[in-house]
Structures are given as structure tokens and as C-alpha cells.
Amino acid sequence: MKNKLLIIGASGHGKVVADIALKMNKWESISFLDDNQNLKSSMGIDVIGTTKDVHKFIDSHDVIVGIGNNSTREKIQNMLEKLGASIPVLIHPSAIIGNDVEIGIGTVVMAGVVINCCTKIGRGCIINTSATIDHDNIIEDFVHISPGAHLAGTVKVGKGSWLGIGSVVSNNINISSGCILGAGAVVVKDIVEPGTYVGVPVRRI
Numbered sequence: 794m795k796n797k798l799l800i801i802g803a804s805g806h807g808k809v810v811a812d813i814a815l816k817m818n819k820w821e822s823i824s825f826l827d828d829n830q831n832l833k834s835s836m837g838i839d840v841i842g843t844t845k846d847v848h849k850f851i852d853s854h855d856v857i858v859g860i861g862n863n864s865t866r867e868k869i870q871n872m873l874e875k876l877g878a879s880i881p882v883l884i885h886p887s888a889i890i891g892n893d894v895e896i897g898i899g900t901v902v903m904a905g906v907v908i909n910c911c912t913k914i915g916r917g918c919i920i921n922t923s924a925t926i927d928h929d930n931i932i933e934d935f936v937h938i939s940p941g942a943h944l945a946g947t948v949k950v951g952k953g954s955w956l957g958i959g960s961v962v963s964n965n966i967n968i969s970s971g972c973i974l975g976a977g978a979v980v981v982k983d984i985v986e987p988g989t990y991v992g993v994p995v996r997r998i
């Protein structure tokens with residue numbers, strides 16, 4: 794771990810990431826990179842360059858991607874890992890994490906989240922505000938679980954999927970990689986193909 798943190802992306806998600814980092818109180822300085830060259834600061838935190846400048850800071854900073862889009866976040870995190878960056882896990886102090894929970898690098902766990910025991914969360918995930926993920930889940934890399942989503946026990950979510958705000962997944966369900974669940978979706982059967990699914994129970998659109 795380094796004593797400075799660099800967050801790539803200074804927009805909505807990046808700002809929440811910065812807020813969590815401030816509350817963790819582990820870094821003596823926090824800065825952003827953002828590809829909008831007109832943006833000089835966000836939340837009172839300096840924007841010190843664009844994504845292509847990251848190599849200048851790799852030796853001195855922990856680096857995390859604060860971009861909500863799953864595939865963009867994946868692309869940039871993969872690049873950071875190739876460069877040998879030190880990539881932290883960010884967990885809001887109000888999150889409740891059970892025993893035997895594993896959380897991969899680059900994942901951000903937001904305020905009010907509960908993750909129960911024996912769950913495995915991959916790299917570069919977003920576990921958004923007040924989501925709950927119960928026991929023995931497997932959440933693969935670069936998944937976004939949106940605010941207020943609830944996953945029962947023994948759910949598996951495939952790589953890069955995005956579960957929309959307030960979605961609900963019943964126990965023992967597998968969701969394929971590359972899925973989008975709409976706001977308020979309810980999943981009671983396995984989803985075996987990538988696609989966008991909405992409604993109660995879900996249908997593919």
C-alpha cells in the first residue's frame with residue numbers, strides 16, 4: 794500500500810469512490826485523473842492529469858478506477874495490472890462484511906452494504922449503496938450490483954454483469970456473464986444467456 798491514492802474518473806461514481814477513500818482515512822493525499830482536460834478539480838480534489846498520465850504516478854500512488862461502466866472499468870484495470878499498479882479495495886466504514894468473504898482488487902463496497910459469510914467478490918466490482926449479498930455468493934470480476942439490490946444465498950453472477958437498482962435475485966440462482974438486469978427486476982430462475990432482462994419475474998427484452 795502507498796500513502797497516496799489516485800482515482801481514475803472524477804464524475805459521479807468517481808466522486809463516491811473518493812468519498813469512501815476520505816472516510817477510510819488511509820491515504821495522506823487523494824487525487825483524480827480524468828480525460829476531460831477542462832476539469833481541474835472535483836469535490837475539492839485536484840484532477841492532476843488524464844488516464845494516459847497514469848504511468849507517472851504508478852510508483853508513488855495506489856490507483857483505483859472510479860468509472861461505473863463495467864467494460865471501461867475492466868479495460869483500465871487490466872491496463873493498470875499490466876503496469877504493476879498497487880490497486881486497493883475500498884470499503885465504506887459502514888459496510889458489514891462477514892467472515893470468510895474474499896474481495897478482489899479494485900472492488901469498491903459502498904455505504905450500508907452487507908456481504909454475508911463465505912461470499913467471493915471478484916476484481917473491479919462495484920457493490921453499490923445498501924446492496925445486500927448473502928452467504929456463499931460468487932460475484933465474478935467487473936460486476937456492478939446497483940443500490941438496494943438484494944441477492945439471496947448461493948447466487949452466482951457472471952463476469953461483467955450489471956444488476957440494476959433494487960433488483961432481487963432468489964437463492965441458488967446463476968446469472969450468466971454479460972447480463973443487464975433492469976431496475977426492480979426479480980430473478981427466480983437461472984439466466985443462461987447474456988442479454989437485458991426486466992420485470993417481475995424477468996423477461997428478456
Ligand SMILES: CC(=O)SCCNC(=O)CCNC(=O)[C@H](O)C(C)(C)COP(=O)(O)OP(=O)(O)OC[C@H]1O[C@@H](n2cnc3c(N)ncnc32)[C@H](O)[C@@H]1OP(=O)(O)O
Binds near residue numbers: 921
Ligand atoms: C448510483 C447509480 O446511479 S447506479 C445505477 C442505477 N441505475 C439503474 O439501475 C438503471 C437500470 N436500467 C434500466 O432499468 C433500463 O431501463 C434498462 C437498462 C433495463 C433498459 O434500458 P434500454 O435498453 O434503454 O431500454 P428502453 O428504455 O428502451 O426500454 C425497453 C422496454 O423495456 C421496458 N423497461 C425498461 N426498463 C424496465 C424496467 N426496469 N422494468 C420494467 N420494464 C422496463 C420499457 O418500458 C420498454 O418497454 P416498451 O417497449 O413496452 O415501451
